[in-house]
Amino acid sequence: MQxxxxxxxxxxxxxxxxxxxxxxxxxxxxxxxxxxxxxxxNSVCHHWYFVEKGCLRMFFINSKGVEQIxxxxxxxxxxxxxxxxxNKVPSAYAIQTIEASTIVSIHQKVLEQMLAELPxxxxxxxxxxxxxxxASQHRAKLSYEMSKEEFFxxxxxxxxxxxxxxxxxxxxxxLGLTPEYLSELRKKFS
Amino acid sequence: MQxxxxxxxxxxxxxxxxxxxxxxxxxxxxxxxxxxxxxxxNSVCHHWYFVEKGCLRMFFINSKGVEQIxxxxxxxxxxxxxxxxxNKVPSAYAIQTIEASTIVSIHQKVLEQMLAELPxxxxxxxxxxxxxxxASQHRAKLSYEMSKEEFFxxxxxxxxxxxxxxxxxxxxxxLGLTPEYLSELRKKFS
Numbered sequence: 452m453q454x455x456x457x458x459x460x461x462x463x464x465x466x467x468x469x470x471x472x473x474x475x476x477x478x479x480x481x482x483x484x485x486x487x488x489x490x491x492x493n494s495v496c497h498h499w500y501f502v503e504k505g506c507l508r509m510f511f512i513n514s515k516g517v518e519q520i521x522x523x524x525x526x527x528x529x530x531x532x533x534x535x536x537x538n539k540v541p542s543a544y545a546i547q548t549i550e551a552s553t554i555v556s557i558h559q560k561v562l563e564q565m566l567a568e569l570p571x572x573x574x575x576x577x578x579x580x581x582x583x584x585x586a587s588q589h590r591a592k593l594s595y596e597m598s599k600e601e602f603f604x605x606x607x608x609x610x611x612x613x614x615x616x617x618x619x620x621x622x623x624x625x626l627g628l629t630p631e632y633l634s635e636l637r638k639k640f641s
Numbered sequence: 642m643q644x645x646x647x648x649x650x651x652x653x654x655x656x657x658x659x660x661x662x663x664x665x666x667x668x669x670x671x672x673x674x675x676x677x678x679x680x681x682x683n684s685v686c687h688h689w690y691f692v693e694k695g696c697l698r699m700f701f702i703n704s705k706g707v708e709q710i711x712x713x714x715x716x717x718x719x720x721x722x723x724x725x726x727x728n729k730v731p732s733a734y735a736i737q738t739i740e741a742s743t744i745v746s747i748h749q750k751v752l753e754q755m756l757a758e759l760p761x762x763x764x765x766x767x768x769x770x771x772x773x774x775x776a777s778q779h780r781a782k783l784s785y786e787m788s789k790e791e792f793f794x795x796x797x798x799x800x801x802x803x804x805x806x807x808x809x810x811x812x813x814x815x816l817g818l819t820p821e822y823l824s825e826l827r828k829k830f831s
Contacts, residue, residue: 511782519785521778533775543782566764573763574756580770585723587777588711592701592733594784595709595817627785 453504454527456555463575470569477565479556483548490546496535498556502526505552508621511543520624523549523617529579549617599628603636643694644717646745653765660759667755669746673738680736686725688746692716695742698811701733710814713739713807719769739807789818793826 456478457471466474480503483489489507490496500507502524509522509530521544524530535542536559557565566573593602603626607614614622623633646668647661656664670693673679679697680686690697692714699712699720711734714720725732726749747755756763783792793816797804804812813823 511786513786521781521785533771533778537771537775566767570760570763573760573767577756577763577767577770580767580774581723581727584770584773584777585727587774587781588723590781591711591777595711596701596703 452526453553455503456501459501459527460572460575463578464571466571470571473565473569474572477557477561481554481556483552483554485548485551487548487552488545489548489554490532490542490544492543492545493541495539496532496542496544496546497539497558497560499529499531499536499559499562500524500546501529501555501557503553503555505554506549506616507546507552507554508549508617509544509546510624511545518624520621523613523621523625525613529583549621599626599632600636602626603628603633604640607637607640642716643743645693646691649691649717650762650765653768654761656761660761663755663759664762667747667751671744671746673742673744675738675741677738677742678735679738679744680722680732680734682733682735683731685729686722686732686734686736687729687748687750689719689721689726689749689752690714690736691719691745691747693743693745695744696739696806697736697742697744698739698807699734699736700814701735708814710811713803713811713815715803719773739811789816789822790826792816793818793823794830797827797830 457466457474460466460474483505489500490498492512504526506526507524507530508520509524509532510518510520513519522530530546532542532544532546534540535544539559566576593605597605606622606626619633619637620630623630626633628636647656647664650656650664673695679690680688682702694716696716697714697720698710699714699722700708700710703709712720720736722732722734722736724730725734729749756766783795787795796812796816809823809827810820813820816823818826
């Protein structure tokens with residue numbers, strides 16, 4: 452389901468027509484094919500990305516040379532490597548589309564310019580970030596208290612559509628399972 | 642080292658004397674003894690806390706009835722259970738002082754009132770939250786790529802003062818180690 456950025460912002464704050472117009476000038480809407488690179492490893496991640504349509508994954512290459520997925524972003528979610536974004540250092544991550552996607556991109560400098568000109572938008576980003584911290588606290592708690600099997604069950608119950616949409620090996624990577632073990636779990640609990 | 646909230650904010654944005662005065666009226670400064678409760682489990686966490694002096698820990702009781710520490714907050718850090726804070730649901734966590742501490746507390750409703758009256762402060766909270774998300778992304782990456790031994794070594798190298806300041810069993814809980822294993826690691830690498 453497509454989520455328009457301006458409409459998403461208006462769930463949180465009121466935007467004037469002028470603000471909606473300026474928002475479209477400060478941001479760039481990009482249409483990407485499946486498996487397109489949004490961020491390459493070792494590049495500085497200058498942009499913050501909002502997913503209007505499709506699905507992204509963020510991953511790094513671990514010491515065994517294997518892709519380790521740490522985050523997904525679906526419609527209505529923002530994603531970036533904040534360490535790279537804030538400190539202008541090369542990113543340890545890559546970001547890639549899983550499906551054909553439409554994303555809205557904003558450069559870090561342009562974000563600050565936009566918020567200086569349209570300070571009413573600060574509240575939107577503060578509220579979005581509060582939710583992001585809530586989600587990361589929740590995930591950290593799960594990782595402390597759940598076995599991998601329990602984590603899988605929780606994940607598949609909480610996000611059934613997502614389980615259908617994303618390749619099984621990517622879910623396995625995110626959950627820290629081997630694809631074989633995930634396949635066993637899916638059979639066991641299906 | 643004591644960190645005054647108004648001074649902390651002024652590292653990020655400029656505050657007028659009026660804003661500093663109103664900030665002190667919207668917030669409450671609380672002096673707490675060691676092991677004082679900031680949040681009790683199953684209460685709604687209505688407040689966001691800034692540590693001016695001292696150290697807090699946030700934990701939940703796991704299925705084995707053991708305290709599992711998920712976060713610490715030192716001078717200059719904000720802490721709350723965002724799920725409880727945003728959704729007004731009982732918290733699964735407790736927050737307690739580790740040392741005698743001075744904290745600044747702001748109620749969720751009062752935060753929104755304050756930001757409506759002093760919208761210039763939105764930027765400060767947005768920047769603080771961006772850093773919080775960066776820190777949680779970093780921690781999630783470490784938990785994927787490091788063994789518990791490597792995590793201990795990274796933690797003790799990155800935060801040597803903290804290792805001295807906080808009881809060993811609390812660091813063990815945070816790192817997901819038994820206190821006995823942490824003690825072995827400290828001997829091995831000291």
